[in-house]
Amino acid sequence: MSGLKILAFGGAAFAAMLSASVTMAEELSLEGKVIGITTIRSDNQADRLFYQSAIAEAERLGAEVIALDAQSNDQTQVSQIQTLIAQKPDAIIEILGNIEVLNPWLARVKEAGIPLFTIDTTTPSATNVVASDNYGIGEQLALKMVADMNAKGNILVFNGFYSVPPCKIRYDQMKYVISNFPDVKVIEPEMRDVIPNTAQRAYADTSDMLTKYPNEGDISAVWACWDVPLIGVTQAIDGAGRTGIRTYGVDGSADFIAMIEDPASAAGAVVIQDLVGMGKASVQNVAAHLAGQKVPPFTYVPHLIVTKENAAEVIPTLPSTD
């Protein structure tokens, strides 16, 4: 299990960075408050850590928590938000999801007079949105990818979740970066990553694309807005013995980090988000708001990039929970 590190971001350096970004001058309390927490899913590491850390932090501060997981089903999440509104909690935290589906329902939360806080869902209805700086993430990852490609070659892009706000921002930033490099092209049509069976499906799709583009140099990079599909993609590339292709994504799934650490693997770079810190930050903002403090509209939680080059140095500093 040595390769399986669950990255929970408790490291001193990141904690220091985080404390600067969250309003928590003194220990706040949620004693006697009811907090509704709803997420579109909690079946991959990023979503699970957002959700569980928000629940844990709210309970630690003394709140009664109504926590609802929609299991990737938009209809269920909408029903759950509607149910939460009827419960009239003191605040609602909404995590991830499809913005087109959510926006009208989040507006209803606001209309009902319930303060809304979100993680990774940028919406005008929210009192505060906690997110990584996805603009920075998208740009940093794309620049690293273009640099590794020597500003030349074709990118296979997985773009199945453009309706999820952080994915949209990271994708748009990636396209903006490569628009300045005329020799870098995106292979059309783009691929679609899916939920569930994300890694398995990406493995099969990549195997097909490697057959379709059989020569070295046909594909130089594979990009996705998260890293679960890239686990399958990288396994397919490594399994086929193809060289000259690197994979790039976001989140910091244990398996993908292990692949970046492996010099022989195609995994190129991953931007790691402070997933636990983001869940905590949202709850801290709820507590601050309910205590009458002013809360900023956005809380950006720091991220860092792990690459083949800095892996040996950075990965050991990431705390492990096994």
Place this chain on the structure above:
Amino acid sequence: MTMTIAAETAAKPARARGALRRQGTLVLRLGALAMFALIMAWFAFTTRGFVSPANIFNVIEQTAVMGVLSFGMAVVLIGGGTDVQTGGIDLSIAANTGLCAAVYATLLAGGSGDLAAAAAAIGTGIAVGLLNAFAVVRLGILPLLATLAVMNIVAGLELTVTENQVIGANSTVTQLIATGRFLGLSVLAWIFILFSALMTWAIHYSRIGLRLYAVGGHPEAARAAGINVGAYVAGTYAFSGFCAGFAAILLVARLSASTTATGQLLLAILAAALLGTVFSRRFVPTAGGTILSTLFIGFLANGFQLSNVSYYWVNGVQGVLILMVVAVTTFAKPQGK
């Protein structure tokens, strides 16, 4: 003489078994009602806000889509007979809803008018229903297998249309369905109430409804009485397809988009339609039973949410309900048709 005695001795336990079954079905019906009441009471006492009018109206609104689809499934069960292996069933109904929603949302997003998009959605649903009808009535394939195959075809078509993406769609009609209110109730809740009233009349009081029960219960007798059994059975699949198209419009309106995972509704629809059969003496679906079961499943999901029980349990409970209903009705149903 020997044969007569043998027949009589055989008839006695058969009669006793019949009486036992009759008692059993009564106990079962009352038991099911008592179970509903008990579970509702438990949620009412243990969860916050379960019995608040806002929550109750929410559940009615939330079950509108499933209610329409449960009626589609119930009609197929009535017309095809409720035999678990060979009877009517439409496993493609949820996937069909997903495809119709994709068609509806894609057209609206592409600038089509409300009427054209709605006609295309319902047309798609009916077309899939007719495909099921062709497979079952013309080709004579078991409904269980025919509709399973069609479910896969339809799910593939949905992916082709949407590329597994969420397709945002908004129009005057979807806005009205999603946010409109009348006499304190949401438009979706009204649609469910009116649709249920219409279906109650169609199933129990119209000529077509009564003939449909005859077709499902005694196809040979129905045929002898001059009813075109094949046409009626085919009609049930077309109607189920219509329900898929209609439910798709409600779904897109509620979510402002067509989304993936609509196929997951199948379990809840099956549970509602099958559970609805428990409330009739002959274990066939009835309008009242279907409405009651749909609401029960809606309240069950709602109660679980409010009790902080993981949503994963809802799927498990729906599965157990299906198993229980099928097992119990198979035991208690009178022998032969």
